[in-house]
Amino acid sequence: MVTVRAQPSARPPGAPAATRLVRTGWVMVALLPVAFVAASVLGDWLLSRQGHDSGDPDLPLGVVLRAGLPALLLVLTPLGLTVWCGWRVRGRGDRRGIALMVVGSTLGLGLLFLNLAPLLISALL
Numbered sequence: 001m002v003t004v005r006a007q008p009s010a011r012p013p014g015a016p017a018a019t020r021l022v023r024t025g026w027v028m029v030a031l032l033p034v035a036f037v038a039a040s041v042l043g044d045w046l047l048s049r050q051g052h053d054s055g056d057p058d059l060p061l062g063v064v065l066r067a068g069l070p071a072l073l074l075v076l077t078p079l080g081l082t083v084w085c086g087w088r089v090r091g092r093g094d095r096r097g098i099a100l101m102v103v104g105s106t107l108g109l110g111l112l113f114l115n116l117a118p119l120l121i122s123a124l125l
Contacts, residue, residue: 018094025085025100028078032107035075043071064119072115079108 044054046067052059086100 015094018089018092018096021085021089021092022094022096022100025082025089025097025104028082028085029100029103029107031078032075035078039071039075042074043067046070061119061123068115068119072112075111076108079104079111083108 050063082104086097089097
């Protein structure tokens with residue numbers, strides 16, 4: 001009689017779903033340039049709908065917020081989804097989720113800082 005033992009798997013039990021989430025997370029990172037262009041177009045369009053040009057030096061704070069926040073949310077959405085995918089992958093016991101969380105959060109916080117720093121500096125000066 002032949003006894004067959006199951007070999008220990010190299011991947012955790014949720015590996016196919018984790019692989020799909022890893023792929024989705026990296027696709028979200030790859031979509032960042034598209035989201036950036038779309039956010040730029042949206043921000044310029046929202047400024048023009050309020051009667052201002054994007055090159056105006058002295059824009060009122062309310063105008064900047066009404067045009068900038070939706071555009072900022074649009075550019076941060078893929079990065080938020082990247083962090084979410086990384087969190088889900090890590091929750092399934094796969095270490096590949098850590099890279100997604102680090103890349104998504106680092107890029108997201110960097111873009112948030114780059115977009116809010118000029119606004120904060122102009123408000124303080």
